[in-house]
């Protein structure tokens with residue numbers, strides 16, 4: 001089968017489109033023929049081992065796992081002996097843990113707890129756009145942010161992969177949503193349900209005088225003082241995005257210290273954990289049309305280097321999808 005493989009860390013040029021052995025499922029695995037995958041910042045962070053700490057997870061000198069790609073949608077071709085929830089022929093979507101990446105390929109083996117049945121109402125490409133970005137938005141808003149109906153919620157980075165899901169998921173919880181994006185994305189962010197939009201090239205949401213119950217930041221580009229200024233006295237700010245090491249350490253170390261008990265809370269969300277319950281939650285939002293994936297660009301499997309080069313520029317409008325098999329658009 002064809003797959004994207006890399007044996008050294010570096011820019012997209014280290015990626016090779018190669019023939020590799022088709023995997024065989026272990027007892028607790030499902031073999032999926034991939035129809036579509038999608039790209040996430042986790043792919044290029046892992047590819048470049050940037051920030052440097054990424055080497056702790058995937059090998060210090062060279063990648064332990066030579067494969068990339070977390071999100072996938074496809075058809076189950078075979079199942080291991082102990083698999084109970086899927087059978088050959090099922091259409092599924094899901095997300096591989098970072099240590100087991102490999103969805104930039106024609107086939108992959110996955111544990112059943114990282115997969116769910118694909119909603120019949122969406123294409124394989126749409127389904128592949130969902131898992132990592134949508135679960136990051138869902139777990140940040142619901143679990144860390146404790147989102148409630150009627151709250152004023154601000155999504156910073158509303159036009160990106162995570163942000164486009166965060167806007168729609170926050171609306172599905174009954175929040176009044178403000179999306180922050182640049183001028184060219186204002187209409188798109190309105191079209192996915194934002195009640196208000198702020199153009200970050202013209203207005204600073206932390207200095208507008210407006211205060212929010214919940215800020216979900218998919219950019220991670222502001223100081224704790226800035227976030228606190230835009231929060232109500234009991235407000236919560238959940239940071240998912242990474243901009244630079246200085247801000248990361250500020251959010252990680254000072255965030256908990258400067259969050260007073262009973263007062264404003266500012267902090268990083270834990271790394272998203274893929275699980276079947278949340279995939280099923282998203283399946284229902286997709287089936288009822290309350291969430292529609294926004295697809296920016298499509299690339300073929302051999303073009304993954306171009307896809308990651310584009311994503312790394314940091315200006316995706318929704319998700320970047322990798323089309324692997326014919327029929328990915330059905």
Ligand SMILES: NC(=O)c1ccc[n+]([C@@H]2O[C@H](COP(=O)([O-])OP(=O)(O)OC[C@H]3O[C@@H](n4cnc5c(N)ncnc54)[C@H](OP(=O)(O)O)[C@@H]3O)[C@@H](O)[C@H]2O)c1
Pocket residue numbers: 040041042132133136156157158159160161162163180181182183185200218219220221240241242243269270271272311314315316317318
């Ligand atoms: N904690 C976790 O488990 C987890 C999981 C997934 C992702 N993440 C992190 O979350 C972040 C977002 O991921 P993603 O998939 O959404 O990335 P992405 O698709 O590359 O999104 C980039 C978006 O950010 C917007 N943006 C850039 N600068 C901005 C600014 N100053 N103000 C507002 N928006 C701005 C861009 O819009 P313009 O083109 O208009 O600038 C673009 O739409 C990344 O840092 C990623 O590493 C964390």
